[in-house]
Amino acid sequence: MPPLLDVRDLEAGYGPISVLHQLSLTVEQGEIVALIGANGAGKTTTLMCLSAVVKARAGRVVFDGRDLVAGRVPAHEVVRLGLAQAPEGRKIFPRLTVLENLQMGAYTRTDHDAVGKDIEKAFGMFPILRDRQHQAGGLLSGGQQQMLAIARALMARPKLLLLDEPSLGLAPQIVVQIFDVIRELNRQGVSVLLVEQNARMALKVAHRGYVLETGRITCTDKADVLLNDPRIRAAYLGE
Amino acid sequence: MTEFCQFVLIGLVTGSLYALIALGYTMVYGIIELINFAHGDLFMLGSFLALQLVITIGVAATPGSAPAPPAPSTGAAVLAIGLMLVAAPVFCAALNAVVDRAVYKPVRAAPKLAAIVSAIGVSFIFMNMGLFWFGPVDLNFPSLVPNTNLLDGTDLRFTYKDLMVVVVTIPAMVLLTFFVRYTTLGKAMRAAAQDPTAARLMGIDVDRVISATFAIGGALAGVASVVYGLYFNTVGYQMGFQNGVYAFTAAVLGGIGNIPGAVLGGIVIGLVRALGSKYAGEEWSEALIFAILIIILLFRPTGILGARTREKV
Numbered sequence: 129m130p131p132l133l134d135v136r137d138l139e140a141g142y143g144p145i146s147v148l149h150q151l152s153l154t155v156e157q158g159e160i161v162a163l164i165g166a167n168g169a170g171k172t173t174t175l176m177c178l179s180a181v182v183k184a185r186a187g188r189v190v191f192d193g194r195d196l197v198a199g200r201v202p203a204h205e206v207v208r209l210g211l212a213q214a215p216e217g218r219k220i221f222p223r224l225t226v227l228e229n230l231q232m233g234a235y236t237r238t239d240h241d242a243v244g245k246d247i248e249k250a251f252g253m254f255p256i257l258r259d260r261q262h263q264a265g266g267l268l269s270g271g272q273q274q275m276l277a278i279a280r281a282l283m284a285r286p287k288l289l290l291l292d293e294p295s296l297g298l299a300p301q302i303v304v305q306i307f308d309v310i311r312e313l314n315r316q317g318v319s320v321l322l323v324e325q326n327a328r329m330a331l332k333v334a335h336r337g338y339v340l341e342t343g344r345i346t347c348t349d350k351a352d353v354l355l356n357d358p359r360i361r362a363a364y365l366g367e
Numbered sequence: 368m369t370e371f372c373q374f375v376l377i378g379l380v381t382g383s384l385y386a387l388i389a390l391g392y393t394m395v396y397g398i399i400e401l402i403n404f405a406h407g408d409l410f411m412l413g414s415f416l417a418l419q420l421v422i423t424i425g426v427a428a429t430p431g432s433a434p435a436p437p438a439p440s441t442g443a444a445v446l447a448i449g450l451m452l453v454a455a456p457v458f459c460a461a462l463n464a465v466v467d468r469a470v471y472k473p474v475r476a477a478p479k480l481a482a483i484v485s486a487i488g489v490s491f492i493f494m495n496m497g498l499f500w501f502g503p504v505d506l507n508f509p510s511l512v513p514n515t516n517l518l519d520g521t522d523l524r525f526t527y528k529d530l531m532v533v534v535v536t537i538p539a540m541v542l543l544t545f546f547v548r549y550t551t552l553g554k555a556m557r558a559a560a561q562d563p564t565a566a567r568l569m570g571i572d573v574d575r576v577i578s579a580t581f582a583i584g585g586a587l588a589g590v591a592s593v594v595y596g597l598y599f600n601t602v603g604y605q606m607g608f609q610n611g612v613y614a615f616t617a618a619v620l621g622g623i624g625n626i627p628g629a630v631l632g633g634i635v636i637g638l639v640r641a642l643g644s645k646y647a648g649e650e651w652s653e654a655l656i657f658a659i660l661i662i663i664l665l666f667r668p669t670g671i672l673g674a675r676t677r678e679k680v
């Protein structure tokens with residue numbers, strides 16, 4: 129079976145700045161893949177490129193059999209194809225309620241009854257969101273916003289979920305909770321591309337990993353192999 | 368006291384008209400941070416279209432030609448008003464959305480100044496279209512709504528015309544509020560205004576939502592233009608500028624980008640104008656509006672209702 133996501137020789141940047149260089153990676157159906165790298169390596173740019181918010185300058189992004197770059201698929205169509213993102217900094221709509229934020233996650237869907245059921249499912253996964261459903265998203269704590277960001281992305285019923293630094297700025301016990309959710313979602317069949325600076329946590333939950341350095345993939349392997357690689361341990365695991 | 372109440376009444380009625388125009392400024396600003404200088408002139412073109420319509424169906428005379436047609440029957444007047452209230456909003460909505468696509472969208476990625484200068488350019492183009500359409504002199508807009516007092520027997524005047532303004536503007540604003548709060552497109556508009564990138568990640572076609580915002584703001588200006596013509600019975604190619612400035616002031620006063628704020632600002636501007644012309648003299652009412660604007664901006668730059676909005680996440 130071909131991979132769910134097949135990225136080949138991707139080039140992207142901002143204006144005169146070139147950020148990604150011949151970036152290639154794949155995500156198989158049912159996999160959790162970690163993309164780790166230092167601050168400024170280009171992780172967010174990669175995810176934004178996959179979501180077509182940042183334009184690819186060259187290369188291919190084949191998702192579920194369709195080349196998004198060649199097809200010039202706009203950002204709002206990418207979601208419809210089954211690729212959703214919980215972006216860096218969460219990007220919760222601050223003056224929409226929690227419930228409205230979730231509804232926006234389902235914007236592309238027309239099966240309104242099923243959307244209602246999925247909102248119930250999201251509340252089951254994150255009960256705090258049910259209690260806060262009529263509050264403005266901007267009033268939630270960081271951890272609650274991260275839960276809302278993930279739940280909101282799931283409302284699109286994605287085949288592939290992109291997560292950009294879900295642990296950033298959160299208390300350790302919240303981080304554990306978030307990673308438990310990622311594992312559980314994956315068990316339910318959602319494939320995940322996980323961007324993290326917290327490399328240890330990411331590689332523990334992932335099947336495979338890629339290391340990104342200044343816009344280039346420098347290393348890729350099974351997650352447990354990367355976890356035990358002395359160079360990775362020195363550079364990203366603080367040893 | 369009666370006099371005071373009378374001018375409050377006038378202020379509320381004209382204020383709801385300014386509010387309707389102010390909503391167009393505030394909605395567009397809320398979503399793309401553009402002060403749409405052409406909005407007042409769009410309002411003017413709406414009233415011209417309405418006038419053209421009543422001339423074409425024979426309810427009003429062609430400007431400059433005598434004699435005036437006989438006063439229309441009630442049925443014909445109601446029909447004419449109904450037609451105008453459909454045609455002008457549709458025309459203004461379409462024109463505003465087309466201008467967004469043709470003029471503002473191509474410069475969306477450029478620095479803000481490009482869009483602002485474009486808006487000023489569109490304002491001039493609209494004004495010249497008006498000039499070309501009906502010429503430089505003020506025109507009579509037919510008086511299709513009677514001026515009979517509904518509060519006969521009291522010292523107050525509240526005419527059918529006043530009633531017409533309220534009966535059209537209030538439901539329009541209620542409808543808009545309902546639309547923005549509860550419909551999917553309304554929520555998408557707020558989402559795109561708060562975080563356009565996140566909106567795109569939700570699958571929202573932000574360009575389409577922006578066009579819809581222009582269309583809705585334009586439709587409200589179209590409604591206001593008909594009500595204005597029927598209320599004041601004079602229209603002219605420069606009416607967009609003055610009323611645009613009042614409405615813009617109303618929008619800023621209420622907190623630009625804030626929908627209830629625009630309504631509140633419009634009412635306040637209407638009241639200030641009415642009471643100002645009563646107690647300070649007609650010539651001072653305009654100065655008064657700007658003085659209040661400056662004071663509010665100095666001490667509360669986000670406007671009356673604008674403060675609680677911009678929390679950063």
Ligand SMILES: Nc1ncnc2c1ncn2[C@@H]1O[C@H](COP(=O)(O)OP(=O)(O)O)[C@@H](O)[C@H]1O
Binds near residue numbers: 165171174
């Ligand atoms: N909007 C932008 N405009 C210009 N440069 C940017 C922009 N966003 C990111 N960059 C640059 O691109 C590089 C990669 O950034 P990013 O993808 O955010 O890295 P990461 O997510 O790995 O921290 C950095 O050098 C950053 O300064």
Ligand SMILES: [Mg+2]
Binds near residue numbers: 171172173216293
């Ligand atoms: Mg990043």
